[in-house]
Amino acid sequence: MDIEREVLEVDVLIVGAGPAGLSCAYRLKELLDKHEEKHATGDPVCSKDLSGAMIAVIEKGAHVGAHSLSGAVMDPKGIAELIPDYVEQGAPLEKKVEDDTLYILTKSGKFAVPWLPKSMHNHGFNIISLNRFTSWLGSRVEEKGVDILAGAGGAEVLYANGKTLGVRTDDKGRDKAGAPRHNFEAGTDIHAKVTVFAEGVRGSLTKAHVKKLQLDYGRNPQSYVTGVKEVWEVPEGRLSRGTVYHTLGYPLDTRTFGGGFIYTMNDNLLALGFVVGLNYRNPLTDPHNLFSKFKTHPFVKSLLDCGKMLRYGAKAIPEGGFFSMPKMYGDGFLIIGDSAGFLNSRRLKGIHLAIKSGIMAAETIYDSLVVEDFSDAKLAAFNSRFEKSWAKEELHGVRNFHQAYEDGLFSGFLHTGLQIITGGRGLKEKYEIDEDHKRMKKIGDYFGTDTVDPKRDQIKHDGALTWNKLDNVYYSGTKHEEDQPSHLVITDLNICNDRCGKEYGNPCQHFCPAHVYEMEEDEKGKRKLKLNPSNCVHCKTCDIADPYGIITWVVPEGGGGPNYSDM
Ligand code: SF4
Numbered sequence: 001m002d003i004e005r006e007v008l009e010v011d012v013l014i015v016g017a018g019p020a021g022l023s024c025a026y027r028l029k030e031l032l033d034k035h036e037e038k039h040a041t042g043d044p045v046c047s048k049d050l051s052g053a054m055i056a057v058i059e060k061g062a063h064v065g066a067h068s069l070s071g072a073v074m075d076p077k078g079i080a081e082l083i084p085d086y087v088e089q090g091a092p093l094e095k096k097v098e099d100d101t102l103y104i105l106t107k108s109g110k111f112a113v114p115w116l117p118k119s120m121h122n123h124g125f126n127i128i129s130l131n132r133f134t135s136w137l138g139s140r141v142e143e144k145g146v147d148i149l150a151g152a153g154g155a156e157v158l159y160a161n162g163k164t165l166g167v168r169t170d171d172k173g174r175d176k177a178g179a180p181r182h183n184f185e186a187g188t189d190i191h192a193k194v195t196v197f198a199e200g201v202r203g204s205l206t207k208a209h210v211k212k213l214q215l216d217y218g219r220n221p222q223s224y225v226t227g228v229k230e231v232w233e234v235p236e237g238r239l240s241r242g243t244v245y246h247t248l249g250y251p252l253d254t255r256t257f258g259g260g261f262i263y264t265m266n267d268n269l270l271a272l273g274f275v276v277g278l279n280y281r282n283p284l285t286d287p288h289n290l291f292s293k294f295k296t297h298p299f300v301k302s303l304l305d306c307g308k309m310l311r312y313g314a315k316a317i318p319e320g321g322f323f324s325m326p327k328m329y330g331d332g333f334l335i336i337g338d339s340a341g342f343l344n345s346r347r348l349k350g351i352h353l354a355i356k357s358g359i360m361a362a363e364t365i366y367d368s369l370v371v372e373d374f375s376d377a378k379l380a381a382f383n384s385r386f387e388k389s390w391a392k393e394e395l396h397g398v399r400n401f402h403q404a405y406e407d408g409l410f411s412g413f414l415h416t417g418l419q420i421i422t423g424g425r426g427l428k429e430k431y432e433i434d435e436d437h438k439r440m441k442k443i444g445d446y447f448g449t450d451t452v453d454p455k456r457d458q459i460k461h462d463g464a465l466t467w468n469k470l471d472n473v474y475y476s477g478t479k480h481e482e483d484q485p486s487h488l489v490i491t492d493l494n495i496c497n498d499r500c501g502k503e504y505g506n507p508c509q510h511f512c513p514a515h516v517y518e519m520e521e522d523e524k525g526k527r528k529l530k531l532n533p534s535n536c537v538h539c540k541t542c543d544i545a546d547p548y549g550i551i552t553w554v555v556p557e558g559g560g561g562p563n564y565s566d567m
């Protein structure tokens with residue numbers, strides 16, 4: 001069916017209103033405003049009239065911040081560079097970190113790691129709720145006069161003459177089979193001189209774009225962890241504000257990467273979560289179950305005692321680092337933030353780097369607007385800026401960190417020690433890795449038998465300390481229009497219904513933290529995959545961890561998904 005679509009022409013299109021995209025919009029508008037002031041006074045340096053330059057930001061969440069989730073302890077370096085008076089401007093900050101401890105958990109005990117390199121210290125940094133912070137930053141951007149179109153997901157990248165032309169936003173009002181309903185609204189084609197991909201982790205457009213243009217050629221594949229998080233209200237005085245605990249060990253085995261975090265917030269709120277490397281071998285690995293087990297550890301349980309769980313969410317995190325960053329520029333586009341891998345995995349921090357990437361993108365785009373040149377050669381200035389920046393220095397210093405844990409915790413410690421001494425190098429300049437999902441073992445290979453109870457590691461939920469996935473999802477505020485095409489596109493269901501069950505035990509049931517994937521028996525006793533897309537919290541884990549690479553996460557109707565607060 002031919003659909004007539006509205007075409008919107010803008011100068012700059014930013015896809016995603018997270019810290020990177022918003023920072024780009026903020027700094028670019030600031031530069032354009034300064035340019036205009038000088039232009040009005042006849043300053044020859046600003047002779048070009050940029051008064052009509054239009055920036056548009058699209059965001060798939062129902063509002064800015066709805067899909068933002070992180071730990072988070074923020075290094076203020078990025079926001080201080082973007083908005084020097086961010087404190088006076090009311091940035092929502094929790095108390096600065098005063099107590100910062102890394103514990104190794106055994107099954108029932110714990111011991112504190114006596115020494116950590118300075119680069120891993122959190123003292124003096126602010127604990128934040130990323131979704132509150134993002135919402136605040138979005139308001140600053142809107143105050144500057146930039147339009148943010150919330151509820152508009154990027155459905156497809158548009159190209160013309162070998163260049164990136166912009167993005168088509170999602171159609172609204174299609175039924176499950178894809179046919180238009182009575183309320184059908186065609187997505188808009190937004191054409192831009194520069195399109196900035198700031199979609200966050202494993203952005204669906206960025207993934208397709210990187211693949212089409214082979215922007216990851218010669219790079220390590222991106223490597224991820226999935227984090228599952230809750231926010232609890234705990235009795236007054238349980239932990240002093242400004243406390244940050246990280247944990248290693250229980251309930252993970254020593255060959256699986258990951259650990260826990262516990263941060264105190266204002267109003268007796270406690271943020272806690274657990275991250276698990278998606279390069280795991282055990283096909284029954286279940287981040288939600290591991291998080292539940294983490295909460296049953298006596299130390300963690302004692303912190304939650306008599307408390308009340310308020311919020312739940314999950315998100316993948318790009319941890320591959322410097323060598324996994326794709327080429328971030330080309331004819332008519334830039335890639336920034338988590339989409340480009342701006343994350344320091346040793347510090348488990350990316351917000352400051354995402355902001356910095358947004359600033360560098362804005363400065364690059366401003367220069368391009370002045371000379372009306374949006375070519376690969378001109379936008380390469382983004383890379384030059386990155387090369388000279390503190391962001392590059394920081395990321396290069398930990399370039400081999402995540403890869404060092406490919407063979408488990410103990411060899412990872414050894415490599416990390418060596419890397420700290422050698423400025424990030426370790427045993428060689430570049431540690432190579434494979435795609436995460438390729439490391440998953442088949443049931444028979446991992447357990448030595450093909451008959452394994454898929455629930456063997458699952459704990460029983462009591463509804464007071466731990467919950468099943470479905471009950472947890474309720475606390476994420478997730479909603480989707482039910483009558484729409486599935487946004488989990490599976491290219492070969494026969495693999496799910498037959499081969500995957502035998503080979504891997506349908507790991508989608510385990511790695512998805514929102515009970516979207518369910519194996520059901522039909523009337524003939526044949527197992528079939530049932531999808532519950534409306535539960536999806538947009539964590540992107542399935543798009544990464546599926547061992548056959550047959551699941552593609554595409555954007556659902558804009559406005560659907562989680563509705564995070566305090567996360
Ligand atoms: Fe995450 Fe995929 Fe499950 Fe959605 S369906 S919650 S993206 S694993």
